[in-house]
Amino acid sequence: MTISKVLVPMLGGEEDSATLELAAEVGLYFHAHVEVAGGGLESSGRSDALHPDQREDLHTFFEQWRNRHGLALQFQCMHRGLTSASWVDLKGSVEMLAHRAKFADLVCMAVKGGDTHCQDTRALDAMLFSSGRPALLQPMAIDVAKPSILGQPIVIGWNGSAEAVRALTGALPFIHASRRVEVLSIGEKSVNAFDAYELTEYLRWCGIRAIASGIALEDWTGDDVVDAAVEDGAALLVMGARRGGSATHHMLQTLPLAALMAA
Numbered sequence: 463m464t465i466s467k468v469l470v471p472m473l474g475g476e477e478d479s480a481t482l483e484l485a486a487e488v489g490l491y492f493h494a495h496v497e498v499a500g501g502g503l504e505s506s507g508r509s510d511a512l513h514p515d516q517r518e519d520l521h522t523f524f525e526q527w528r529n530r531h532g533l534a535l536q537f538q539c540m541h542r543g544l545t546s547a548s549w550v551d552l553k554g555s556v557e558m559l560a561h562r563a564k565f566a567d568l569v570c571m572a573v574k575g576g577d578t579h580c581q582d583t584r585a586l587d588a589m590l591f592s593s594g595r596p597a598l599l600q601p602m603a604i605d606v607a608k609p610s611i612l613g614q615p616i617v618i619g620w621n622g623s624a625e626a627v628r629a630l631t632g633a634l635p636f637i638h639a640s641r642r643v644e645v646l647s648i649g650e651k652s653v654n655a656f657d658a659y660e661l662t663e664y665l666r667w668c669g670i671r672a673i674a675s676g677i678a679l680e681d682w683t684g685d686d687v688v689d690a691a692v693e694d695g696a697a698l699l700v701m702g703a704r705r706g707g708s709a710t711h712h713m714l715q716t717l718p719l720a721a722l723m724a725a
Contacts, residue, residue, distance in 0.1 A: 469568070499559060563595045625702025629702050
C-alpha cells in the first residue's frame with residue numbers, strides 16, 4: 463500500500479506555508495501527485511471567498527513552492543515514479559472541498575489548535591467527517607522548514623472502533639516507514655490490551671514490527687491518549703476521529719503533535 467495522490471487545501475491563511483511543506487514531504491517520499499485546491503470557501507451562508515487578486519497571489523505562492531521543490535506540473539497524464547503537482551481554483555463550499563478529497567488518498571493540513579471559528583477549521587471538519595478520507599494534520603508549532611513525520615516513531619491509539627480501523631488503514635504507508643511503532647490501548651478492561659496485541663499480530667502480516675502497551679484507567683479521557691503518545695516520544699499519533707469524542711476534541715484543541723485521523 464502506498465500514497466498516490468494527496469489533496470492540499472490552500473485557504474489564504476498563515477497555515478498555507480506549513481501545509482504545502484508537509485505535502486511536499488509526503489509527496490516526494492511516496493512519489494505522489496499533490497493536488498492543491500486554492501481559494502476561499504463559503505459555509506453556513508457566510509462567504510470567505512477571496513478577491514481575484516488574492517487568488518492570483520495564492521497561485522503565485524503555489525508556483526514558487528512547486529519550483530522550489532522541483533515538482534513537475536501535471537495536468538492529465540500520470541507518470542509513475544515522478545512527484546508532481548497541480549492547481550485547482552476552488553470557488554465554493556466546504557462540501558465541494560470534501561468532494562475533491564474523495565479522489566485522493568490523503569488530505570494534508572497544518573492547523574492551529576483551539577480556534578473553532580476560522581476557515582481552516584471548517585475545512586478540517588469537512589475533511590474529517592464528510593470526505594471519507596484520512597487527514598494528516600500538523601500543528602503550526604512545528605518548524606515548517608523541517609517537518610519530521612516520515613520515519614519517526616508512531617503511536618497508534620487503539621480502541622477497536624471502526625474509526626480507528628480506518629485511521630490505521632490510511633496510516634499504513636507511514637507505519638511501514640516508521641522506525642518504531644507502538645499500539646496504545648487505554649481502558650479499564652483487560653480485553654482492550656488483548657485487542658492491541660491482536661493488532662500487532664496483524665501488523666506482522668503486513669511486515670511491520672510493533673509493540674503493544676496498555677494503560678489501565680477506569681475513568682480515562684481523550685487527554686490520556688494524547689498525553690501518553692507525547693510521553694512516548696511519538697512524532698505521529700494515528701487515531702480515529704469522532705464528533706463529540708473526547709480524544710478527538712482534545713487532539714484538535716491542543717495539537718501537541720502531528721496526527722493522522724479518520725472518521
